[in-house]
Amino acid sequence: MELHAKMYTVQIDNRGCSNCGKEPGYTVVGPDGVEESPVYNDREVAEEIAELMNSEYEQSLRSAA
16 A cells, blocks of 8 residues: 555644643644644644544545545
């Protein structure tokens, strides 16, 4: 099976995390460059969300084939 580039990635959001607004936060950014999630203060949580979104994307490609 062909591997595709990750469509959803985690980026630092310098506006601050949703909880405190002071520390850098992390958000999931979609293929169109739009933030697809709230800002998380835990990078691992944001990475998990991005991985779930990438899994769904890959599943949609397989079902369309």
